[in-house]
Each structure stands twice: as structure tokens, then as C-alpha cells.
Amino acid sequence: MRVFLSLFSITIFLAIPKLTLAETIQIEFTDQDSYSIEVALIEAGDTIEWLPTNEGHNVEFLAGPQLNTLSRKSEINALFSVIFKNPGVYLYHCTPHGNMGMLGLIVVDNDFHNLESVQKVQLSRVSDSVLKRLIRIAQSKTKS
Numbered sequence: 001m002r003v004f005l006s007l008f009s010i011t012i013f014l015a016i017p018k019l020t021l022a023e024t025i026q027i028e029f030t031d032q033d034s035y036s037i038e039v040a041l042i043e044a045g046d047t048i049e050w051l052p053t054n055e056g057h058n059v060e061f062l063a064g065p066q067l068n069t070l071s072r073k074s075e076i077n078a079l080f081s082v083i084f085k086n087p088g089v090y091l092y093h094c095t096p097h098g099n100m101g102m103l104g105l106i107v108v109d110n111d112f113h114n115l116e117s118v119q120k121v122q123l124s125r126v127s128d129s130v131l132k133r134l135i136r137i138a139q140s141k142t143k144s
């Protein structure tokens with residue numbers, strides 16, 4: 001009985017931090033036509049909130065695992081909130097400024113399994129070099 005009880009309390013102890021760890025990360029639209037956080041490394045279950053702190057921007061997903069389970073595109077100037085449940089790499093841009101390099105990358109659970117499909121997305125030259133920079137940042141943050 002005693003063994004059973006301590007196993008039980010260990011289980012509870014391990015379960016509680018998991019429940020409370022889900023975080024909300026806020027990303028702002030800036031007056032530089034960019035996102036305040038370009039590379040976000042998060043865990044499954046975390047929420048990202050994009051705040052319309054500067055006018056004329058939105059969020060449109062270009063690649064990611066099981067994108068059909070997400071709201072694909074937000075309205076211009078609207079708050080947008082997404083819970084990320086599937087591990088992998090997500091690429092998004094701002095519909096009006098995507099060709100100018102207004103991109104963002106999210107990596108859930110340090111999982112790069114779909115990186116190749118992210119790299120295959122057709123982008124402008126400027127945005128393609130931005131994407132390469134963001135991937136380098138994501139990979140260097142993950143290795144440490």
C-alpha cells in the first residue's frame with residue numbers, strides 16, 4: 001500500500017508541471033513591416049498571439065504540419081491566436097508584405113521533420129534569403 005501511494009504521488013508530481021507549462025507567446029506587428037519575434041521556439045500546446053500593434057498586417061501560413069487543422073489566414077489588423085498542437089516547423093508571412101520579407105518561423109518541440117517542405121515554398125528572392133536566415137537562427141538556438 002505504501003509503495004502504491006508513493007508511486008501515486010510521484011505520478012501526480014510529474015503530471016502537474018506538464019499541465020501548467022503551456023505558455024502564451026505574444027508577437028507584435030512592427031512599424032518596420034516585420035514581426036517582433038521572427039523565430040519562435042515553442043512546445044506543443046503553447047499558444048501564439050499576434051497583436052495588431054501596427055496597421056496593415058496579418059498572418060498567413062505557408063507551410064507546416066497538418067495546416068488544415070489551423071486557421072490558415074488572419075484578417076488584416078486583427079488579433080490572431082493559435083494553439084500549436086503538432087510538432088514541426090511552421091512558416092508564415094504577412095499577405096501584403098510577404099514578398100518584402102515579412103516572414104516568421106515557429107518550431108514546435110524542436111522538431112524539424114518537415115523542414116524540406118518549408119524550404120520548397122516558392123518565395124521572392126528577398127523572402128527566400130530571410131527564410132534561410134530564420135532557419136539558421138532556429139537551428140542554432142536548438143543545438144545549444
Ligand SMILES: [Cu+2]
Pocket residue numbers: 033034056057058094095096097098102
Ligand atoms: Cu505586413
